[in-house]
Every structure is written in structure tokens, then in C-alpha cells.
Amino acid sequence: MSDGVAAWIEATLGVWPDDVAPFVRALTHSSHAAGQAGSSYERLEFLGDRVLGLVMAEWLWELFPDEPEGQLSRRFNALVTGAVCAEVAREIGAVAHVRLGKQARDDGAQHGDNLLGDVMEALLGALYRTAGLEAARGAVRRLWANRIHADDSVPQHPKSALQEWAAANRRGVPAYSIVDRSGPGHAPRFTIRAAVGSDEVTAEGTSKQEAETAAARALLALLSAQTPKRRVRRR
Known part of the structure; x- marks a missing residue:
């Protein structure tokens, strides 16, 4: 499994991981890691959420130099939602790699926005930890590229x-x-x-x-x- 995950990470995030363990953990739901402290994606999701926020804020600040803070905030909030992260996770094929307990998989949890959004952020957290901010920045800008210019007007929730x-x-x-x-x-x-x-x-x-x-x-x-x-x- 590790080699398959490593190849997939290289194809989707642009980096061959020297240590694949953080990425495997980023794909592991708590139902699969029951009883194994620190073996699910939750801590990496916490980190990846902040990495995504920093990279997206910086990117918007560069792309829209004349917009005030309020408009930048609306753009930011529209791009970092769990639903958008889940969409990106589906596009890169994360569903096939998510590790779940049997009951959770039978219930279809691997297709839900909640889980996939968390997984996407966890993957960014793992990328940041193993390859640094520049690699995470490159992945976000590539994976979100067709969304950040999807509408030139400021989106409204x-x-x-x-x-x-x-x-x-x-x-x-x-x-x-x-x-x-x-x-x-x-x-x-x-x-x-x-x-x-x-x-x-x-x-x-x-x-x-x-x-x-x-x-x-x-x-x-x-x-x-x-x-x-x-x-x-x-x-």
C-alpha cells in the first residue's frame, strides 16, 4: 500500500514522499485507527487547515491588490470551505485511498464532504511537514487554480x-x-x-x-x- 500511496502523492501533490507514513495517516479515519492514539488524520487535519488558510490568504493578497479586506475575506471564505476541500479531494482520487473501518465504509462515509474535506486538509498538513511550505503552496495553487478565477466578482455566501x-x-x-x-x-x-x-x-x-x-x-x-x-x- 505504501508504494501505491507514494506514487499517488507524487502524481497529485507533486512530491515523492521520503516518508509515506504521514500521508497514510492523513488518509486514515478514526474508525480504522480505533485504539491507536495519533494514527488518524485528526492532528494533521488541524495543521493542514492552517496551512491552507495561510497559502490561500497570501495568494488572494497577491492576485487582488486593489481589493479591501472585506472582499478578500469573502473570496477566502468561499475557497476554503469543507465542501470545496472535499471537491478537490474527489478530483485527485482520494476516495480510493481513504482508510476506514468496515462499518464506516459500508455506510459510505468515504463519499461524504465532512470526511473528504478533513482528508484534503490532512494531506496538506502531511505535505507541509514532510516537504515544507513551498511544496504545500505549489500544491494548493495547482489544485485550486480553476476555482480562484472561477468568478471575477467577489463571491457571496x-x-x-x-x-x-x-x-x-x-x-x-x-x-x-x-x-x-x-x-x-x-x-x-x-x-x-x-x-x-x-x-x-x-x-x-x-x-x-x-x-x-x-x-x-x-x-x-x-x-x-x-x-x-x-x-x-x-x-
């Missing part, structure tokens, strides 16, 4: 967009509530209700945050479709 719409249309503050939580601890499913006045929708996600975001996006689309467009009078 759906929850912020919904709140702004509600305020502009004097509809009150959006409210979110948990309708249901199902699934095992390693592969949860949340159903969230988002409401603005009497209008409401529900949406699902593998985390409370993901479900709230999906619900806000769906409710904003519904409300925007219901809002009559203003006609421009011609003189």
Missing part, C-alpha cells in the same frame, strides 16, 4: 445573500432550524429548514453548515423568483 435580500425587501431575519438528524456519527445527514416569514424550504447536507447553506440557496432562489421585476418607464 448564500446565507449572507439571503439576509441581504430579506433586509432589502423588509421581510425580517432568516431563521434556520434542524428538522432531522440521521445516520451514524461518522456519516451524519442533517435536514435544515430555512424560513423568511411564511416562506420556507428544507435542504439536506452532511453537516449542519452544509445543509443551512443549501437551504439558504434554495430559499433565495424561490424568493427571487416570486419577486416581481420593476418595470423601467420609457419617456
Whole structure:
């Protein structure tokens, strides 16, 4: 397995690891490492989250020299979410290398955003520890390259967009509530209700945050479709 992981790391992260153990650990869920202290990805995920944050902040600071801090923050927050990290993990084929306990794998945990997002950050933590910041910087800039310019306008989080719409249309503050939580601890499913006045929708996600975001996006689309467009009078 070690040789296969090493070859995959070289192909995806650009470095042949002299020590493959940190990368194997970055791919190991706690359900596989039960009873083995420090053998899951959790500590590396903690480190990799900070590495990603530093590299992304530096990159945005360089790319958008005229933007104020608020706009840079919105770009940053849109690029480092767990959902985006999970997308990157899927693109590089991490699902095939994740190590899980039998029950977690049978439950499909290897496909969830929560686990894959953590794995992607753990891999960056392992890369930083074994090859340094420059290698981590190169990997992030390569793997996120098609996202950082995906939209030249400053992205806005759906929850912020919904709140702004509600305020502009004097509809009150959006409210979110948990309708249901199902699934095992390693592969949860949340159903969230988002409401603005009497209008409401529900949406699902593998985390409370993901479900709230999906619900806000769906409710904003519904409300925007219901809002009559203003006609421009011609003189």
C-alpha cells in the first residue's frame, strides 16, 4: 500500500514522499485507527487547515491588490470551505485511498464532504511537514487554480445573500432550524429548514453548515423568483 500511496502523492501533490507514513495517516479515519492514539488524520487535519488558510490568504493578497479586506475575506471564505476541500479531494482520487473501518465504509462515509474535506486538509498538513511550505503552496495553487478565477466578482455566501435580500425587501431575519438528524456519527445527514416569514424550504447536507447553506440557496432562489421585476418607464 505504501508504494501505491507514494506514487499517488507524487502524481497529485507533486512530491515523492521520503516518508509515506504521514500521508497514510492523513488518509486514515478514526474508525480504522480505533485504539491507536495519533494514527488518524485528526492532528494533521488541524495543521493542514492552517496551512491552507495561510497559502490561500497570501495568494488572494497577491492576485487582488486593489481589493479591501472585506472582499478578500469573502473570496477566502468561499475557497476554503469543507465542501470545496472535499471537491478537490474527489478530483485527485482520494476516495480510493481513504482508510476506514468496515462499518464506516459500508455506510459510505468515504463519499461524504465532512470526511473528504478533513482528508484534503490532512494531506496538506502531511505535505507541509514532510516537504515544507513551498511544496504545500505549489500544491494548493495547482489544485485550486480553476476555482480562484472561477468568478471575477467577489463571491457571496448564500446565507449572507439571503439576509441581504430579506433586509432589502423588509421581510425580517432568516431563521434556520434542524428538522432531522440521521445516520451514524461518522456519516451524519442533517435536514435544515430555512424560513423568511411564511416562506420556507428544507435542504439536506452532511453537516449542519452544509445543509443551512443549501437551504439558504434554495430559499433565495424561490424568493427571487416570486419577486416581481420593476418595470423601467420609457419617456
